[in-house]
Amino acid sequence: MSTQIATQIPRVVERRSNRVRAVAALGPLTVIAGAVWAVLQPYRLTLLHPHGQGFWWLLVEPPLLVALVGVLFHLLVAPGLVSDLGEAKNAAR
Amino acid sequence: MPPAEHVHWLFATGFLIGGLGLLAEAIVGPEVWRRRRWRAYIWPATIFALGLLMWPVMVFFTNSAIHMLAHGSWAQVMMLAGGAHLALVHGKLKSRWWELTMPLALVVSGAAFLIHEQNGWLFARSAFVHHVCGWTLIIGAAFPLAKTIRPRYVPFNAGYALTFVVIAIVLYTARDAAPIFGHLGPGLVPHR
Numbered sequence: 001m002s003t004q005i006a007t008q009i010p011r012v013v014e015r016r017s018n019r020v021r022a023v024a025a026l027g028p029l030t031v032i033a034g035a036v037w038a039v040l041q042p043y044r045l046t047l048l049h050p051h052g053q054g055f056w057w058l059l060v061e062p063p064l065l066v067a068l069v070g071v072l073f074h075l076l077v078a079p080g081l082v083s084d085l086g087e088a089k090n091a092a093r
Numbered sequence: 094m095p096p097a098e099h100v101h102w103l104f105a106t107g108f109l110i111g112g113l114g115l116l117a118e119a120i121v122g123p124e125v126w127r128r129r130r131w132r133a134y135i136w137p138a139t140i141f142a143l144g145l146l147m148w149p150v151m152v153f154f155t156n157s158a159i160h161m162l163a164h165g166s167w168a169q170v171m172m173l174a175g176g177a178h179l180a181l182v183h184g185k186l187k188s189r190w191w192e193l194t195m196p197l198a199l200v201v202s203g204a205a206f207l208i209h210e211q212n213g214w215l216f217a218r219s220a221f222v223h224h225v226c227g228w229t230l231i232i233g234a235a236f237p238l239a240k241t242i243r244p245r246y247v248p249f250n251a252g253y254a255l256t257f258v259v260i261a262i263v264l265y266t267a268r269d270a271a272p273i274f275g276h277l278g279p280g281l282v283p284h285r
Contacts, residue, residue: 019120019121022120023117023120023121026113026116026117026120027113030109030113056095056096056099057099060095060099060102060103062102062105062265065102065103065105065106065109066106066109066265069106069109069110069113070113072110073110073113073114073117077113077114077117077132077135078117080129080132081117081121081125081126081132084121084125084128084129085121085125087128088124088125088128
């Protein structure tokens with residue numbers, strides 16, 4: 001007689017495909033590239049030494065622009081793309 | 094008006110946005126990329142907008158006839174390529190041979206970079222950047238050309254995307270006054 005009253009559900013391990021990993025990594029890698037650039041060349045960030053700088057020098061900060069593109073991609077494009085990849089995979093089964 | 098180097102950086106940001114989108118499309122394939130209709134518009138809309146924005150560059154940053162011709166022709170071919178690709182995505186154009194507008198735009202843009210740069214490769218950072226961008230675009234035009242013939246071949250799509258990522262990186266290095274490598278010299282420092 002079995003004393004177990006609950007059976008174990010087999011653990012479903014969702015393995016992320018390489019494509020999903022690559023798409024999910026694009027945004028963070030871009031942000032990291034911007035951050036590394038800012039650390040290596042802090043003089044490209046005029047916000048760090050704002051005195052006497054004009055409008056354009058304070059607005060256009062290249063390392064921050066790179067990071068911003070990465071953030072926008074990660075928040076706006078990557079989630080839908082990862083979800084669509086999953087749906088396409090399921091539809092192909 | 095922004096200094097010229099800022100204009101290069103802003104255009105670099107546009108190319109980075111488009112390049113990342115193209116790279117993602119190369120990774121997932123066109124069927125998945127076009128599952129959400131708005132995504133298919135990212136790249137054509139970006140290139141069309143960059144072409145449109147090249148007109149003010151032509152008007153306000155013209156310091157010679159050759160600059161005006163280069164920027165003007167550049168604006169036209171980018172708008173042509175962007176418009177054709179928008180029409181293809183929207184279904185207004187049916188023939189995929191319209192995709193050949195992109196290699197045309199890249200060759201003309203590359204030529205524009207090279208022709209309007211009057212100095213040699215090693216004259217200064219800005220000259221070096223223009224030469225690198227020019228040749229990258231001319232050589233990179235092979236990717237959209239090959240992609241038109243074999244649209245699903247991943248290396249062609251990846252090469253196409255990386256061409257714009259490289260252009261963005263090179264444009265971000267543009268400085269109005271700087272040696273090719275290294276920091277601005279002490280006599281050249283309006284801004285660091």
